[in-house]
Amino acid sequence: MAVGDxxxxxxxxxxxxxxxxxxxxHIRYADRxxxxxIEIDKNAAxxxxxxxxxxxxxxxxxxxxxxxxSSPRYLLINTGNANAATGDDGYQRALATCQALAxxxxxxxxxxxxxxxxxxxxxxxxxxxxxxxxxxLADLAESHWLQAAHAICTTDTIAKxxxxxxxxxxxxxxxxxISKGAGMIRPNMATMLGFVATDANIAPQLLNTMLKRLADxxxxxxxxxGDTSTNDCCTLxxxxxxxxIINDENHPHYQPIYEALRRVFVRLATLIVRDGxxxxxxxxxxxxxxxxxxxxxxxxxxxAHSPLVKTAFFASDPNWGRILAxxxxxxxxxxxxxxxxxxxxxxxxxRGGLAVGYSEQAGAEVMRRPxxxxxxxxxxGEATDxxxxxxxxxxxxxxxADYRS
Amino acid sequence: MAVGDxxxxxxxxxxxxxxxxxxxxHIRYADRxxxxxIEIDKNAAxxxxxxxxxxxxxxxxxxxxxxxxSSPRYLLINTGNANAATGDDGYQRALATCQALAxxxxxxxxxxxxxxxxxxxxxxxxxxxxxxxxxxLADLAESHWLQAAHAICTTDTIAKxxxxxxxxxxxxxxxxxISKGAGMIRPNMATMLGFVATDANIAPQLLNTMLKRLADxxxxxxxxxGDTSTNDCCTLxxxxxxxxIINDENHPHYQPIYEALRRVFVRLATLIVRDGxxxxxxxxxxxxxxxxxxxxxxxxxxxAHSPLVKTAFFASDPNWGRILAxxxxxxxxxxxxxxxxxxxxxxxxxRGGLAVGYSEQAGAEVMRRPxxxxxxxxxxGEATDxxxxxxxxxxxxxxxADYRS
Numbered sequence: 001m002a003v004g005d006x007x008x009x010x011x012x013x014x015x016x017x018x019x020x021x022x023x024x025x026h027i028r029y030a031d032r033x034x035x036x037x038i039e040i041d042k043n044a045a046x047x048x049x050x051x052x053x054x055x056x057x058x059x060x061x062x063x064x065x066x067x068x069x070s071s072p073r074y075l076l077i078n079t080g081n082a083n084a085a086t087g088d089d090g091y092q093r094a095l096a097t098c099q100a101l102a103x104x105x106x107x108x109x110x111x112x113x114x115x116x117x118x119x120x121x122x123x124x125x126x127x128x129x130x131x132x133x134x135x136x137l138a139d140l141a142e143s144h145w146l147q148a149a150h151a152i153c154t155t156d157t158i159a160k161x162x163x164x165x166x167x168x169x170x171x172x173x174x175x176x177x178i179s180k181g182a183g184m185i186r187p188n189m190a191t192m193l194g195f196v197a198t199d200a201n202i203a204p205q206l207l208n209t210m211l212k213r214l215a216d217x218x219x220x221x222x223x224x225x226g227d228t229s230t231n232d233c234c235t236l237x238x239x240x241x242x243x244x245i246i247n248d249e250n251h252p253h254y255q256p257i258y259e260a261l262r263r264v265f266v267r268l269a270t271l272i273v274r275d276g277x278x279x280x281x282x283x284x285x286x287x288x289x290x291x292x293x294x295x296x297x298x299x300x301x302x303x304a305h306s307p308l309v310k311t312a313f314f315a316s317d318p319n320w321g322r323i324l325a326x327x328x329x330x331x332x333x334x335x336x337x338x339x340x341x342x343x344x345x346x347x348x349x350x351r352g353g354l355a356v357g358y359s360e361q362a363g364a365e366v367m368r369r370p371x372x373x374x375x376x377x378x379x380x381g382e383a384t385d386x387x388x389x390x391x392x393x394x395x396x397x398x399x400x401a402d403y404r405s
Numbered sequence: 406m407a408v409g410d411x412x413x414x415x416x417x418x419x420x421x422x423x424x425x426x427x428x429x430x431h432i433r434y435a436d437r438x439x440x441x442x443i444e445i446d447k448n449a450a451x452x453x454x455x456x457x458x459x460x461x462x463x464x465x466x467x468x469x470x471x472x473x474x475s476s477p478r479y480l481l482i483n484t485g486n487a488n489a490a491t492g493d494d495g496y497q498r499a500l501a502t503c504q505a506l507a508x509x510x511x512x513x514x515x516x517x518x519x520x521x522x523x524x525x526x527x528x529x530x531x532x533x534x535x536x537x538x539x540x541x542l543a544d545l546a547e548s549h550w551l552q553a554a555h556a557i558c559t560t561d562t563i564a565k566x567x568x569x570x571x572x573x574x575x576x577x578x579x580x581x582x583i584s585k586g587a588g589m590i591r592p593n594m595a596t597m598l599g600f601v602a603t604d605a606n607i608a609p610q611l612l613n614t615m616l617k618r619l620a621d622x623x624x625x626x627x628x629x630x631g632d633t634s635t636n637d638c639c640t641l642x643x644x645x646x647x648x649x650i651i652n653d654e655n656h657p658h659y660q661p662i663y664e665a666l667r668r669v670f671v672r673l674a675t676l677i678v679r680d681g682x683x684x685x686x687x688x689x690x691x692x693x694x695x696x697x698x699x700x701x702x703x704x705x706x707x708x709a710h711s712p713l714v715k716t717a718f719f720a721s722d723p724n725w726g727r728i729l730a731x732x733x734x735x736x737x738x739x740x741x742x743x744x745x746x747x748x749x750x751x752x753x754x755x756r757g758g759l760a761v762g763y764s765e766q767a768g769a770e771v772m773r774r775p776x777x778x779x780x781x782x783x784x785x786g787e788a789t790d791x792x793x794x795x796x797x798x799x800x801x802x803x804x805x806a807d808y809r810s
Contacts, residue, residue, distance in 0.1 A: 055733025321489070353526075
């Protein structure tokens with residue numbers, strides 16, 4: 001059961017210069033779209049960041065090589081099989097699918113980036129993917145974002161789409177993205193995937209910098225169980241169909257474009273948390289008053305990763321001692337007497353002790369809400385950071401224990 | 406339900422120079438021993454290490470101060486209340502209990518070390534502790550280790566005791582210790598506590614070094630849920646009643662004494678894991694072939710902390726993809742093609758891929774055992790390390806979610 005606001009955008013804006021096509025390749029599921037091609041105009045800039053897991057999958061290894069060599073023209077995405085822990089054979093199969101698509105589209109093999117998500121350790125049925133490339137190519141259309149959002153899912157319960165349109169001066173910019181759930185929360189189902197496109201004209205170097213920053217404010221700020229999958233990838237496309245070239249952060253359009261992209265990225269990332277398996281609460285951990293951002297992130301993650309905090313939220317128990325213990329456990333130098341903590345508007349801890357006027361009743365009332373913000377002020381400086389997480393429920397254990405057995 | 410071998414030692418050896426006494430102070434529980442005094446001979450050396458949690462409890466703050474000033478003569482331990490997140494009032498109450506004991510025993514207040522374990526954030530009933538000091542003092546005896554092991558428990562289901570006797574040359578050495586469960590696995594119940602004594606004659610400086618090493622091989626190598634409590638303390642006493650002074654590691658008796666202590670420490674630490682709430686499997690994560698010990702520890706902890714690995718063990722599912730993903734997620738540079746993994750005697754992964762000859766049946770057979778070793782060879786060097794953990798079950802969530810609510 002996904003938590004809270006999981007609605008699709010009222011309008012999903014097509015991005016001029018990006019077309020999407022899907023097909024049923026029968027990779028793992030009998031009768032659903034599981035193969036997606038994203039075609040990118042040749043003038044576009046493309047940036048990608050990939051998992052830091054050292055056991056990264058074959059397609060991730062190949063993607064890293066290809067994006068060094070070319071400006072990507074096609075993204076080739078399959079679900080049902082992660083092609084991870086498959087050795088050299090897995091690498092060759094990923095390469096074969098890229099080659100087959102490159103031939104059909106008359107581009108270089110390095111112009112194709114491969115993405116796989118699904119079961120770890122099984123042989124990729126590359127022949128099935130190749131056999132259905134023509135169907136996916138025939139399906140290419142600027143309007144197929146929602147179809148693609150469904151086709152990249154594994155066991156996600158909702159399609160994840162975000163879309164924005166902004167007017168800056170006389171220029172209209174569009175931003176649309178899709179993502180799929182953190183595989184880490186689904187047994188054997190590897191991968192968070194995110195694809196975001198805009199028609200803005202952003203220089204490749206700047207696009208890379210922006211993607212890194214955007215990911216650090218969104219996909220790198222969510223935690224369901226602290227596991228990082230072997231296949232995580234996030235890709236940002238700027239098709240250069242709208243406005244003039246933006247080379248640096250001083251361009252007057254840069255900031256509004258960055259903010260729109262940030263909203264799209266945060267929405268796509270938080271939809272993954274809202275669809276976290278077993279999740280019954282959506283929790284925002286906001287840390288303020290830090291000496292620097294890293295300190296805030298360390299504290300936020302320590303709280304977001306703590307099984308004791310997460311089970312307390314599942315139980316709607318305002319167990320503030322667990323939150324303080326997690327704050328103290330972040331590996332960050334703190335002065336207890338400067339730390340304040342709130343649950344939404346209710347102060348639970350002031351200067352390291354129980355807040356004056358706090359009542360268990362007020363705490364319990366907040367804890368029953370489906371969306372809760374834990375606000376921790378470290379009382380050291382001006383830095384802030386935010387991490388998004390969910391609770392830890394029976395269903396998390398049930399789903400992850402029952403699968404396969 | 407504790408897992409596997411949780412038996413008490415056949416003989417619990419008294420340690421000459423250490424006497425233990427218990428009392429019922431009604432701190433939280435109506436009718437059980439919850440107050441313990443450990444009296445130490447004045448010629449003894451004492452070393453202590455304490456939690457790294459920045460929200461460390463009042464008694465931990467006071468203990469750190471006292472051990473700088475004196476050679477401890479009395480350890481004062483209460484359960485039922487952690488005296489954590491209690492501010493200056495908590496500190497004064499801890500101090501008052503030390504003062505009251507110091508007066509009765511005619512020692513300096515800094516000769517008393519305080520330890521508290523139990524609920525976080527509630528006022529320590531110091532008057533109850535003080536009122537029952539005489540009872541505990543009257544109970545002091547060298548033979549009361551088991552009584553103390555019970556009296557320091559909070560919600561542990563078993564008393565945890567280890568005891569050894571060795572003969573080195575013509576000298577007999579004795580080693581006895583007690584511990585209580587990792588509070589991190591018990592809602593609001595803070596603290597791992599460990600107390601170990603020997604009659605060996607070890608110089609204070611060396612004793613400190615030994616305790617640090619011993620803890621790194623035992624209490625610092627267990628993980629139930631990755632949380633570190635506000636009250637963790639481990640104390641090592643050498644009463645100097647047996648043998649000649651040992652000043653450094655070159656003394657011929659050093660190594661056998663260290664090994665005996667290591668066995669006692671590892672037993673006390675692994676008993677905590679075996680008594681981990683909800684635990685149904687005892688898991689040893691052994692990493693070999695590392696470039697250095699830290700690398701091995703990082704990989705072992707990444708596996709031991711992974712909820713996906715732990716739920717797979719709960720389900721007896723030989724889900725090797727989750728183990729590899731956790732290895733890759735350790736933040737350690739690896740070559741996939743050099744990594745081998747075994748579950749007990751069954752090879753599941755060779756050179757980063759599925760092991761030749763592996764069958765799901767063989768994997769499933771191992772996974773049904775109550776005690777399992779995951780052996781990961783990184784193929785990089787000669788270093789090794791070992792971490793002990795348990796599975797993640799419905800009961801873990803149930804216990805931590807139900808408490809208080």
